Amino acid sequence: MSEHLWRSSVKDLEPFIPGQAAKDAKKQEKVSEVIRLATNENQLGPSxxxxxxxxxxxxxxxxxxxxxxxxxxxxxxxxxxxxxxxxxxxxxxxxxxxxxxxxxxxxxxxxxxxxxxxxxxxxxxxxxxxxxxxxxxxxxxxxxxxxxxxxxxxxxxxxxxxxxxxxxxxxxxxxxxxxxxxxxxxxxxxxxxxxxxxxxxxxxxxxxxxxxxxxxxxxxxxxxxxxxxxxxxxxxxxxxxxxxxxxxxxxxxxxxxxxxxxxxxxxxxxxIDHKNKTLLENKREMEKLVKEFRSFGYDVEASHTNFLFVDMKRKTARIAEALASQGIIIRPAADWGYPTYARISIGTAEQNNKLVKALQEINAKSLHHI
Incomplete structure (x- = not known):
């Protein structure tokens, strides 16, 4: 091992952990489409x-x-x-x-x-x-x-x-x-x-x-x-x-x-038109998701971004796994010290509808097993 040659401060660093990559999700979950709601990207794409x-x-x-x-x-x-x-x-x-x-x-x-x-x-x-x-x-x-x-x-x-x-x-x-x-x-x-x-x-x-x-x-x-x-x-x-x-x-x-x-x-x-379209759609879809999440009993922080910080009331690792099996990627917040929270990016209307439907199914299964 060559660690003794490293600059001393490098040993204290942890590699940056990004959201799950779409290609990895496709490979692991064998899905044809991946909805990336973990890394706060603009789903409308660039201008x-x-x-x-x-x-x-x-x-x-x-x-x-x-x-x-x-x-x-x-x-x-x-x-x-x-x-x-x-x-x-x-x-x-x-x-x-x-x-x-x-x-x-x-x-x-x-x-x-x-x-x-x-x-x-x-x-x-x-x-x-x-x-x-x-x-x-x-x-x-x-x-x-x-x-x-x-x-x-x-x-x-x-x-x-x-x-x-x-x-x-x-x-x-x-x-x-x-x-x-x-x-x-x-x-x-x-x-x-x-x-x-x-x-x-x-x-x-x-x-x-x-x-x-x-x-x-x-x-x-x-x-x-x-x-x-x-x-x-x-x-x-x-x-x-x-x-x-x-x-x-x-x-x-x-x-x-x-x-x-x-x-x-x-x-x-x-x-400017593309910028304003992004802001308008982000606001509209965020309001829709907040309403849906709260109907599930989740706590949602007021957000001034293109994502939501959501308390899903149970460990989000399993919820994230269940969503990933359907090709939807969210970011569990356990690494930040919040095991029941997730950071969820605002997607397009179609993506958000699929997310809500998937969560409804996951929640229904969870209640069935109680």
Whole structure:
């Protein structure tokens, strides 16, 4: 074994565990169709304009992509009203998380966040020799900002707020978040992970864009994987003041966003109709699923994402297995410490109808065996 040659922090890392792949489900369950409701993908797919742009970009695959994604940064600048120099574009939001932590964390520095949440905060902190400081979420599954403030020490370098949170779908109160930023010590950088930020369905709810403009020391993370349906292309970005974004620009690897992905992101931003269609259908189908789930006696968290965090009142591992046998994949939450919960992505109307029907059958069988 060569483990003695590894960097010491690597031994503490656990590989990322994604939702079950469709091809694996087909092979294991011998089903012809797989409905993926475990990884929060946009079931409508990418915009036709994005697809066309990506096809055209393939014709130039022999050329290196734009080193800093200047055209995309310019478009994002127009969209958010923040100067194009205040962005870093990279290989998905998870790559951005890696760049942020690599830019700021020295061995022994602390990173404070709540759990359950996205596992890459923990992994990347350990990789840099940092110390993850994990605070439980509130009883309503929201980030506990007051407890996070209480956990800050002289060694704390970064605090991360995942808003909306993955896997719970919850958001924090806007005024509480603003007060939280105001109370942060000068030596602490705030990171606002808004991978699902475009799905927040409250009017005039402030996001990272507003906080950056107000001068708060906030690095905001966004992605094209969710709303824009480009999960397979891997495009994420960070925006912040020039002072905070500079180290990311230095750490970022050359050509961190490939030519095809860059073109797809540009095309996606042009198609407002597709964006609005996604938001409308997600809202409508979510409301339908919430009603159905509650009719089963499940508890459902209010969600501001494209997924639901559902307490199914019994261990979800068996429910997930039964659904998988019919080609429907959901994400049990036992790994997050919630054995009776599942994270279920919002599908199309047809997919959701099949899910509801399958759950009705599973619940009927369960009652029959009591």
């Amino acid at each position: 036709p304009k994005a697809v066309e742009a990506m096809i055209n970009a393939i014709q130039q695959a022999h050329f290196y992509p734009d080193l800093t994604c200047l055209e995309l940064r310019s478009k994002l600048g127009e969209l958010h009203g923040i100067d194009s120099e205040n962005y870093v574009v990279a290989n998905g939001a998870d790559n951005i998380i890696n760049l942020v932590i690599a830019s700021y964390i020295n061995p022994g520095d602390e990173v404070v966040y709540c759990t359950p949440t996205f596992s890459e905060y923990h992994k990347n902190t350990l990789l840099m020799g940092g110390v993850p400081v994990e605070v439980p979420t509130t009883k309503s599954h929201k980030f506990n900002l007051e407890a996070m403030l209480g956990a800050i020490t002289e060694k704390t370098k970064i605090v991360i707020v995942c808003n909306p949170n993955n896997p719970t779908g919850t958001i924090v109160d806007e005024e509480e978040l603003r007060a939280f930023f105001k109370r942060l010590p000068k030596h602490v950088v705030a990171v606002l992970d808004e991978a699902y930020g475009e799905f927040i369905n409250l009017e005039k709810y402030s996001t990272g864009v507003e906080y950056i403009k107000e001068g708060f020391p906030v690095i905001t993370i966004r992605t094209f994987s969710k709303l824009y349906g480009l999960a397979g292309m891997r495009v994420g970005y960070a925006m912040a003041s020039q002072e905070l974004i500079q180290p990311l620009q230095r750490v970022r690897e050359p050509f961190a966003c490939n030519r095809v992905a860059h073109a797809g992101a540009l095309g996606a931003l042009e198609d």
